Every structure is written in C-alpha cells, then in structure tokens.
Amino acid sequence: MKDVIRHIGLSALTVAILAGCSSTTTTDVPVIEKNLSTNVVALSAPPQVDQALTLNQIMANPDWMGLQAKGAYWSDDSQSIYFARQAHGSPTRSYYQQSITDTVASELALNQLHAADQEYGVLDNEKVRKAYIYQGNLFVKDLASSKVTQLTRQNTKVDGVRFLNNGDIAYWQGDNIFKIDHSSGLSEQLANIKMAAEPKGVQEPTSYIAKQQHRLIEYVALQQSNAKSKQQYKEALAKADPTMSAKTWYLGDAETVTELSLSPDGRYVLLSLRDKDYSWRAEHDIMPNYLGKDGYVDAVPARARVAEDTPPGERLVLLDLQTHSKKDITIEGLTGFDEDVLASVKAENAKAKGESYNSEKSPRKIQRIQDWGWSQSAMQWSESGDKLAVMLEAVDNKDRWIATVDLTKGNLKTEHRLHDDAWINYNFNQYGWLPNSDSLYYLSEETGYSHIYLKAKGEKARALTQGQYVVSDITLGPKAQFIYYKANKSHPGIDNVYRVEIATGKDEQLTQWQGQLDYSLSPDGKQLLLNASTRTRPAELFVQPLNGEMKQLTDYTSDAFKNYAWQAPEVVAVPSSHGAGEVYARVYLPQGYSKDNADKYPAVIFNHGAGYLQNAHYGFSGYFREFMFHNLLAQQGYVVMDMDYRGSKGYGRDWRTAVYRQMGTPEVEDLKDGVSWMAANANVNAGKVGTYGGSYGGFLTFMALFNEPELFQAGAALRPVTDWAHYNAPYTSNILNTPDVDPIAYERSSPIEHAEGLQKPLLIMSGVLDDNVFFQDSVRLVQRLIELEKPMFETAIYPVEPHGFRQPSSWLDEYRRIHKLFEQELK
Structure with a gap:
C-alpha cells in the first residue's frame, strides 16, 4: 500500500522569506549599522527567547528536525520530481514521486523502482529513448509511451551504457563491451579486453633437444603440424565468418583499466590504465576496532598516508575496433609536460639542508582529472564521435590540461592549460563539446575566479562570464x-x-x-x-x-523546529589587518545584548572543518548541531563567531591558495582579527575568548593555541589533524606537496611540531574508528604533550565513532565537555 505524505503548504516563515519580510515565528535578524565616521559596527540585540535550549535537545537524534528530501531530480517528462527520505541511522531509504502541481508525494513500492524515471541515463540522438542502469542491469525506456524494457538480467553488473549513432545500445561490464542491435535484438561483443599477456600460440622448437625431438619423433612433429593448421584455420575463420565475435585485446598483465569510453560511432575505445599493484590502502597499517562483534580486536584496513602514498599516474590507450589496431597515447602534446614546476620548492628545501638543487626537465606523472564535485567523465566525445577531448592533471597538482586526441595518430594536442603555482582546484572542472561544432566549453580559475569559457578549434578562448x-x-x-x-x-x-x-x-x-x-x-x-x-x-x-x-x-x-525562535546569525565582513581584505563571518549575539553593558561578554569562535568549505553564508548550515549550540551559547551570554578564514570556499583562487605551504598561519591571523573585531564591535572581553572545531577546525584550534597562546583562553579540538604527513595524499599533497619533496611545509603546518607552545586549557576528542583522521593522530600528540610536561590538556575518546559521529550519546557527551570547558574558563 502506498504511503502518501501530506504536503502542509507554505509555512508562515517561508511565505515571509519569499515576500522579503520578517516572520513573527522567528527571531528577527540582528541589525548591523556601520558608523562611517568611526568605522565601528553597531549591533542590535536579538529578541528575547522564552524557551531555553538544552544540550539533550540539540544533540538528540536529528530526525526531530524533520526528514528532508534528498537527491531530488526531474522526471523524464518534466512534470514531476523524484526524491528520497531516510531516517537518521536507517540503513535504507524510501523513494517518492511528486507532481509539480500536486501537494502530496507518493512513496514508490519496491517493485516500482526499476520502472521509475532514473536520474542518470543516456538519450539517443533523437531523444525518444532513454537507457539506464538499475541495480546493475540495463533498461531502456520509450519516452513517448513510457514503456520500460529490461535488456539484461544478470548477476554481473553493467558498468556503463551509451547509445550509438545508428540507434544501437552499447554497454560494458568490466573490460568487456557489448552492443545490442536496435532492430534485431542481437547481442554482439564489440571488444574483449584482457589485462594479460597475449598467448604465444604454436611455437617453433628452439633448443637443441626440442629440435631433435621434432626431427626424430614423427608423432611429435605431426602434433606440431596439426596445431599450426588449427591455428591458421581459426584466424582465417575469424576474418571471413561474419558470425564470429570480436578478437580479444591483450594489453599485458602489469596494469588495470581505471576507465573506458566508447565513441558514439562504436569504432574507438579510449582506455585509462594504471599500475595494477598501486593501492590506496596502507601497506603495513590497520585501524583497530576494539569493540569487534566477536569480542576481539578487529584489524580494519586503513588508507595510505601522504608520506607513503606514491600515485603512479595513468596512461591512455586508444583501440580502433574497426582495424583492430592499438595506439599508446604519449603526453608530449601537453604543454609543460616535462617542466620542473617544483624547482623553487626543492631548492628551498635543499638549501635548508645545506645542499643545492639543479633543476632538470623530466616527464611528469599524469592522470585523468580527479574532480570531487561532479560525476562527468574526463573523457568527452563529440556527438558524431569524430572528436575526442580529455581532461588531464599532473599528479604534482600544478597543471590541468584539456587536450584533443588525434584519432588517426594517437597524439594529444593541448587546447587549454591551467597552471597554478599552488594547486589546481579539485572543483570547477566541468567541460564538454557544444553539439555539432568543434567548440569546447569549460570552467577555469585562470582569472582568480571560476568562470565559463568557450574555445573553438584554432581560436582563442572567449570568456562567457x-x-x-x-x-x-x-x-x-x-x-x-x-x-x-x-x-x-x-x-x-x-x-x-x-x-x-x-x-x-x-x-x-x-x-x-x-x-x-x-x-x-x-x-x-x-x-x-x-x-x-x-x-x-x-x-x-x-x-x-x-x-x-x-x-x-x-x-x-518539523513544526518543533520551525516554531522555535532561532537567532539568524548576521553575516559580517571583518577587516583584515594582515592584507586579506575582508573576512566574512557569522555572528550570534547574547540575549539582552547591549553595546554599553559594563560587563563585557565572553566569546567563542567556531572553526569549520574541511578547510575548503564555506559556512559564513546566508543558507542553513551543514553544521546544524553547531548552529543550535551557538544559539544555546548566545542564550547563555556568549557572543559567537563563525569565520570563513583564508582557505575557505566561495572567495576565489587567491583566498583558497593563501594556505599553500603554510596551513594554520593565515587562518590564525584571521582569527586574531575576529577577536579584535568582536572586542571593538560586540562588547567582547578579548581576554575571555575560546575556540573549537572539528577535523580541519580541530587542527586550527591546535595551531591557534600552540602558536598564539594569548589569543584564546581555552580550546576544544574534535577529530583533529595533528600531523599532515599522516593525512591522505589527494587532499594534503595539493596544499603541502609531499613530505619527501617539501618537509619545510609539513613542519611549518603540523601542530605536533608546535606543541611546546601550549599554555591554555585544551580538550582533545577523537573517535577510535575514524578512518579519515586516524585516532593515532591524537595518540601521538597526547604522548608529545606528556613528554613536554604540559598539564593543561584533557582527552575524551569515542570507541564506536568514525570521523562523522553517528550516535546521539556521543554527540551529547562531546558537547557537554565543550560547554563545560567554556563555562569554566571563560566566565
């Protein structure tokens, strides 16, 4: 029986937002007025809240806030939407469909999901059929009649699908590519790719003994002759018989296929290959789970650390299925493929060791772009299939190329090179062909901000934004x-x-x-x-x-959440005294705030995680528990600030790369400016300010307390990075290069190298099952602090928690300790 969710309609708050006016059901936004003559900001107090928040409510199972729609997408006919809802901690989702004209959403039964319009699928050239993969099997839908036909029913999952220009459907499973004829339904194997050495076939005797055996023993010679005849017959049959399947491609046993892409005309396959022995797993490390289900310690596999991870890069191979020829695509066509882009960094590190460095050109390791923000392939074919573009990046993170592939010669030609002395962003890498043209569109940060460009073959790029x-x-x-x-x-x-x-x-x-x-x-x-x-x-x-x-x-x-008078934090621009211009931050004001209050307010600065993340914005924060916690602190008399310190997302390339080779330095400078701003504009006692944050925010808490011990009176570091050499390669090598190349950057940026500076109370909290920032990070720092004879720190461990805590009891325990720290040290 279908579960129908009633649509309540526009809430009073939403109506007020859309109308651009205030709502009577929420706290008014604090008003900020700037006195131009004094350059001082005037803040007005938020309205009084009658119902006090509690940590138990804030840190409870977040389902009480409401189960939001997730992963919403359009139906094929643009008349309805699909989405999922999932209760916190539930292992499964429920899926819904809602017409854009209705006020109800209907839950889809399990036996309906395969026929529901799918978010990811491909259309044929006439846009009348859609092919998609559901639960590893292949389906095709006639868009006019909405008829769905299942084309495969196998335990081996289908990995990809595309329509060919003639209307046939091609799909691939592992390294095998198949085609289904749209008129006859015949299934044909287009390519059988084996990552193995090619069989040698019938071999002639080479040694003296083998030759003697063939010469003297008639039976052996006959067997050899028969084997030759069979082999010749099979080769002739494969060429002449149209019913035979495609020949096998043997590409050696040293590599593995990381991606394949079939051209729209079905003639070419582009492969990306990588050393098969490479793994992101640690070679000799595990993460212990002390609460294993059998009562023993489970050895959980762990990722490699940047200090030991050595990505080998990838290489491209072009297969011509028509001529059965293979072309290895070399990287010489990439502008700057052999530049020593780290020469100055290597020279600086060599000088620090009393050595010298001689720069020499050498081919760099290259791989497909690893974009973290989109699911588009780095391999893009034009609609006709006669043009192919690839987006590649250097493993050293300094270059991104858009290059076209010469399908006859297998050469690369650089269409666009984006170089950054710091690192190429892992976002803003979308690109593709304009239909029926030789023009590429793409995003690039070359001006300092991500913008859209259009480039026709043989012409200069044109900025569209x-x-x-x-x-x-x-x-x-x-x-x-x-x-x-x-x-x-x-x-x-x-x-x-x-x-x-x-x-x-x-x-x-x-x-x-x-x-x-x-x-x-x-x-x-x-x-x-x-x-x-x-x-x-x-x-x-x-x-x-x-x-x-x-x-x-x-x-x-939920009504419980909507009807509460949450304080909307004001987004302010904090002037930088360190050459950064303005630093955006959220500010929460205490109940009954007055700029003339004789007793200055204590304050807390929250440091968001990820480094490259934006939180001082006008949307609802992904840190929803922290949002509520900051409301609680404000009710209890604190001013709270949440800064988008340098390195944060949303402010362009220069802001992002300000932390290059010096993580924790510009960010702490921004925190200092934040404290000064609150003292000047929010009546804050600069001697009563604390700080806290998780992950990158925990790292930043360390760096502030260790390197600026007078700035904060207390700090709490949650799931914190203590040594960047122990973090993962994809993130860290962007910002600090690698420890073998740039140890200066790691020593400058890792809190464990600065622990002797701790002078104020510090709370360290970590999950034992954290497979992102290992529990060992905190263990090593604790031992360092013990050996430094620092008495002003405490620790709390959470045996069942990964990086993102899951259990409400863990969240509650964690924030009780943070709250207690601030109450003891700041009031």
Missing part, C-alpha cells in the same frame, strides 16, 4: 542556446541561478533567492528544481519556471 564571483554547476541547455550556472554574484554567501547566451554572451539572472541553493534544469529546459535554504530554515524543494515565480514543493521541516 567574468567578475569577482564564483561560477559552478554549469548545465548546457537542451538546445545548446544557453549555459546555465550557479554563482554568488551579489554576495559571497548568497547563491542564485543564471544563464548566459552562448552566441551573444548576454547574461540573465533567473532566481532571486537570499540564501543558498542548488539547482537542476528540467529536461525540457523550461523549469528549475531548487533545493534552497536560509539561515534558520533547512533546505526544501522549490520549482520555478524560467520566467516565473518560485513555488514550494516540500515542507518536511
């Missing part, structure tokens, strides 16, 4: 007339959707939201699906015609 704002999430419209994108043009912390006309460069703003949002363009190109939030309201789903008004589709935030 420009300015001091960040462009992301680009979508090519269904008629290729516009490119749609998200950007923070009006304010770094406010997102909206825009589109630019490709032919003219005319730009148009499509949404007028005052918060954060993500979007999806409908298949017909006429509507936007928006997942939008504000500072005090979690994200809900909205739909908006391109030239119409937003309509709210979901209202899954």
Whole structure:
C-alpha cells in the first residue's frame, strides 16, 4: 500500500522569506549599522527567547528536525520530481514521486523502482529513448509511451551504457563491451579486453633437444603440424565468418583499466590504465576496532598516508575496433609536460639542508582529472564521435590540461592549460563539446575566479562570464542556446541561478533567492528544481519556471523546529589587518545584548572543518548541531563567531591558495582579527575568548593555541589533524606537496611540531574508528604533550565513532565537555 505524505503548504516563515519580510515565528535578524565616521559596527540585540535550549535537545537524534528530501531530480517528462527520505541511522531509504502541481508525494513500492524515471541515463540522438542502469542491469525506456524494457538480467553488473549513432545500445561490464542491435535484438561483443599477456600460440622448437625431438619423433612433429593448421584455420575463420565475435585485446598483465569510453560511432575505445599493484590502502597499517562483534580486536584496513602514498599516474590507450589496431597515447602534446614546476620548492628545501638543487626537465606523472564535485567523465566525445577531448592533471597538482586526441595518430594536442603555482582546484572542472561544432566549453580559475569559457578549434578562448564571483554547476541547455550556472554574484554567501547566451554572451539572472541553493534544469529546459535554504530554515524543494515565480514543493521541516525562535546569525565582513581584505563571518549575539553593558561578554569562535568549505553564508548550515549550540551559547551570554578564514570556499583562487605551504598561519591571523573585531564591535572581553572545531577546525584550534597562546583562553579540538604527513595524499599533497619533496611545509603546518607552545586549557576528542583522521593522530600528540610536561590538556575518546559521529550519546557527551570547558574558563 502506498504511503502518501501530506504536503502542509507554505509555512508562515517561508511565505515571509519569499515576500522579503520578517516572520513573527522567528527571531528577527540582528541589525548591523556601520558608523562611517568611526568605522565601528553597531549591533542590535536579538529578541528575547522564552524557551531555553538544552544540550539533550540539540544533540538528540536529528530526525526531530524533520526528514528532508534528498537527491531530488526531474522526471523524464518534466512534470514531476523524484526524491528520497531516510531516517537518521536507517540503513535504507524510501523513494517518492511528486507532481509539480500536486501537494502530496507518493512513496514508490519496491517493485516500482526499476520502472521509475532514473536520474542518470543516456538519450539517443533523437531523444525518444532513454537507457539506464538499475541495480546493475540495463533498461531502456520509450519516452513517448513510457514503456520500460529490461535488456539484461544478470548477476554481473553493467558498468556503463551509451547509445550509438545508428540507434544501437552499447554497454560494458568490466573490460568487456557489448552492443545490442536496435532492430534485431542481437547481442554482439564489440571488444574483449584482457589485462594479460597475449598467448604465444604454436611455437617453433628452439633448443637443441626440442629440435631433435621434432626431427626424430614423427608423432611429435605431426602434433606440431596439426596445431599450426588449427591455428591458421581459426584466424582465417575469424576474418571471413561474419558470425564470429570480436578478437580479444591483450594489453599485458602489469596494469588495470581505471576507465573506458566508447565513441558514439562504436569504432574507438579510449582506455585509462594504471599500475595494477598501486593501492590506496596502507601497506603495513590497520585501524583497530576494539569493540569487534566477536569480542576481539578487529584489524580494519586503513588508507595510505601522504608520506607513503606514491600515485603512479595513468596512461591512455586508444583501440580502433574497426582495424583492430592499438595506439599508446604519449603526453608530449601537453604543454609543460616535462617542466620542473617544483624547482623553487626543492631548492628551498635543499638549501635548508645545506645542499643545492639543479633543476632538470623530466616527464611528469599524469592522470585523468580527479574532480570531487561532479560525476562527468574526463573523457568527452563529440556527438558524431569524430572528436575526442580529455581532461588531464599532473599528479604534482600544478597543471590541468584539456587536450584533443588525434584519432588517426594517437597524439594529444593541448587546447587549454591551467597552471597554478599552488594547486589546481579539485572543483570547477566541468567541460564538454557544444553539439555539432568543434567548440569546447569549460570552467577555469585562470582569472582568480571560476568562470565559463568557450574555445573553438584554432581560436582563442572567449570568456562567457567574468567578475569577482564564483561560477559552478554549469548545465548546457537542451538546445545548446544557453549555459546555465550557479554563482554568488551579489554576495559571497548568497547563491542564485543564471544563464548566459552562448552566441551573444548576454547574461540573465533567473532566481532571486537570499540564501543558498542548488539547482537542476528540467529536461525540457523550461523549469528549475531548487533545493534552497536560509539561515534558520533547512533546505526544501522549490520549482520555478524560467520566467516565473518560485513555488514550494516540500515542507518536511518539523513544526518543533520551525516554531522555535532561532537567532539568524548576521553575516559580517571583518577587516583584515594582515592584507586579506575582508573576512566574512557569522555572528550570534547574547540575549539582552547591549553595546554599553559594563560587563563585557565572553566569546567563542567556531572553526569549520574541511578547510575548503564555506559556512559564513546566508543558507542553513551543514553544521546544524553547531548552529543550535551557538544559539544555546548566545542564550547563555556568549557572543559567537563563525569565520570563513583564508582557505575557505566561495572567495576565489587567491583566498583558497593563501594556505599553500603554510596551513594554520593565515587562518590564525584571521582569527586574531575576529577577536579584535568582536572586542571593538560586540562588547567582547578579548581576554575571555575560546575556540573549537572539528577535523580541519580541530587542527586550527591546535595551531591557534600552540602558536598564539594569548589569543584564546581555552580550546576544544574534535577529530583533529595533528600531523599532515599522516593525512591522505589527494587532499594534503595539493596544499603541502609531499613530505619527501617539501618537509619545510609539513613542519611549518603540523601542530605536533608546535606543541611546546601550549599554555591554555585544551580538550582533545577523537573517535577510535575514524578512518579519515586516524585516532593515532591524537595518540601521538597526547604522548608529545606528556613528554613536554604540559598539564593543561584533557582527552575524551569515542570507541564506536568514525570521523562523522553517528550516535546521539556521543554527540551529547562531546558537547557537554565543550560547554563545560567554556563555562569554566571563560566566565
């Protein structure tokens, strides 16, 4: 029986937000007025809250806040949406469909899921059929009739699918590629790729004894002759018999296929290969689980550390299925492929050891771009299949290339090179071909901000967007007339959707939201699906015609959460005294705040995690527990600040790379400016300020307490990084290079190297099952502090917790300790 979820309709708060006015159900936004003559900001107190928050409520199972819609996407006909909802801690999701004109969402039964419109699928050239993979099997849907046909029913999962230009469907399983004829239904194997040495076939005798055996023993000679005849017959049959399957490709046993891409005409296959012995797993390390289900200590496999991880790079191979020929694609066509881009870093490290460094050119390790923000392949074919582009990056993180592949010669030609002396961003790497053209569109940070560019073959690139704002999430419209994108043009912390006309460069703003949002363009190109939030309201789903008004589709935030008078933090710009311009931050004010209060307020600065993450924005924070905790602190008389220190997302390339080779230095400078700002503008006692944060925020707490011991009176570091040489390679090598090349950067940036500076109370809290920042990180630092005879630290361990805590009891225990620390040291 279908479960129908009733749509409550627009809440009073949402109506107020959309109308641009205040709601009576929430705390008014603090008003900030700037006195131009004194350059001092005037803050007004938030309204009084009658119902006090408790840590038990804040850290309880978050289901009480509401079960939000997740992973929403459009139906094929653009008339409804699909999404999932999942209770906290539940191992499974429930899936729903909701018409954009209805006020209810219907839960899909398990036997309906295979026929539901799928988010990921491919269309044929006429856009009348859609092929997709569900539970590892292949399906095709007729879009006009909505008829769904299952094409495979196997235990071996299908890994990828595409329509060929003639209407056939090609799919691949592992390293094998198949084709289904659209008219006859015949299934044909296009390529059988084996990562093994090619069989030698019938071999002639070579040694004296073998030759003698063939010469003297007639039976042996006859067997040899028969084997030759059979081999020759099979080869002739394979060439002449049209019913035979494709020949096997033997590519050696030293590598493994990391990705394959079939051309739309079915003729070519591009392969990316990597050393088969490479693994992201640690060679000689484990993570112990002390609470194994059998009562013993379980040895859990662990990732490699940047100090020991040596990515081998990848190489490209082009297979011509028509001529059965193979071309190894070399990297000489990449501009700067052999530059010594780390020469100055190596010279500095050599000098520190009393040595000298002589720079020499040498081919660099190259691999497909590893973008963390999109699921698009780094291999892009034009619609006709006669043009192929690849996006590659250097393993040293200093270069990204968009290159075309000469299909006849197998050569690369650089179409665009993006070089960064720090590191290439792992976001903003979307690109593709414009239909029926030789032009590529792509994102690039070359001006310091991510923008859209268009490049035709043989011509200079043309910028379609420009300015001091960040462009992301680009979508090519269904008629290729516009490119749609998200950007923070009006304010770094406010997102909206825009589109630019490709032919003219005319730009148009499509949404007028005052918060954060993500979007999806409908298949017909006429509507936007928006997942939008504000500072005090979690994200809900909205739909908006391109030239119409937003309509709210979901209202899954609980009444208990909606009806509470949450304080909306004000986003302020803190002037930098360290050459950074302005540092954006959220500020929460205490109940009954007065700038003239004789007793200055204690304060807390929260340090967000990830480093490259934005939290001082106008949307609902992903740190929802911390948002509520900051409301609690404000109720208890604290000023709370949440800074987007340098290295944070949303502010461009220079802000992002300010931490290059010096993690923890510019960020602590920004925290110092934050304390000064609060003392000058929020009546804060600068001698009563604490700080806390998790992951990168925990690392930053360490760096502040160790290197600026007078700045904070107490700090709490949650799941913290203590030594960057022990963190993973994909993240750390971007910012600090690698320990063997740049030990100076690691010693400068790792808290364990600065632990002797600790003078104020420190709380260290870690999960034993943390497979991101290992528990060992905290163990090593604790031992270092013991040996330094530092008495002012305490620890708390959480035996069942990974990096992101899961159990409400663990969250509660953790934040009780943080709260107790601040109450003891700051009041």
